[in-house]
Amino acid sequence: GADDYLTKPFSVEHLSARMAAVLRRSRAAGDQAPPPRVIRVGGLAIDPLRRRAELDGTELDLTRREFDLLTFLAGRPGVVVARKELLAEVWQQSYGDDQTIDVHLSWLRRKLGETAARPRYLHTLRGVGVKLQPPAGTPAVEPPA
Template sequence: MTRVLVVEDDAQLARALVINLQARQYTVDAAPDGGTALRLVAAEQPDMILLDLGLPDMDGIDVIKALRGWSRAPVLVLSARSGSEDKIRALDAGADDYMTKPFSMDELLARLRAATRRTRESPPPTHTAMVVSTDVFTIDLLAKKVRRADRDVRLTPTEWHLLEILVNHPGVLVSQRRLLTEVWGPSYSGKTNYLRVYMAQLRRKLEADPAHPRHLITEPGMGYRFEA
């Protein structure tokens, strides 16, 4: 089932969008501001984002820019801003489509279907190379080995599992909940202290400067990502 995130501070409009989407068998989350939206994208990984630009805590353009650092989910802007400059800024920031308020619900649904269809028809990303190299360490995913300064780095099974998940999604934010669920199981989905401890251990073993990591990056309150 397609999951949609509605980012809208107008409670009445947000409710109307949620009701209409749920009636058409979409799974829907809602966020009243940009900060909540970013946390929900990290946690729920929606297939589509409907985004208002006039949010109470940050401009919607900044939300798009933040998302495009780690999410490829299509973004359909729903905004009262009708000027061409606003549309250009949103599209240049990474939005996939733009609709001006007020809008027809039928047209919105049609554009939503088109965006999700394009996403499904896009070729899947190529699999991560079996050997991934950084300026400090090298990871052999097939042999399950890590080398640094021409020496093998000893990782525990848990450390390896975390590293493997992140390396297989280069440049993409992996949510805390997903990491906890995949490594420790569903009952540990809220144990974020586990991640802090193990990620700190990985950084001590792999990063040149663990206090200022370049490859194992934290997105506070959301998750982690690997940058080669």
């Protein structure tokens, strides 16, 4: 049966995000690999299994959505993620307002001790999307095995 559908017109980014969501759901239905270990990006350490995130050894007090957003971006360090993909993957919606993402990114930036004007980890590329990457001069990335 049908798992999802798109109405025309749609963008390639939207199609890609929806396909990724369907693939993720289909993988969740089958046998999965062992749970991911801690994801490290610079001074960030994210434990998806325990739903804990630390910055330079200090635990971050994140909402569920902030944690999901940070984890999703940390799983793709240095990759620019389109807003539509964030809506599809983090919010589980194929539609929405960019302002929703902007507000959550702003709250997350504040908790990471940065601003949009002076980013350390979260970098917005206007009209394209957002990426998470370690600050210059910090250890690179250690994705889960």
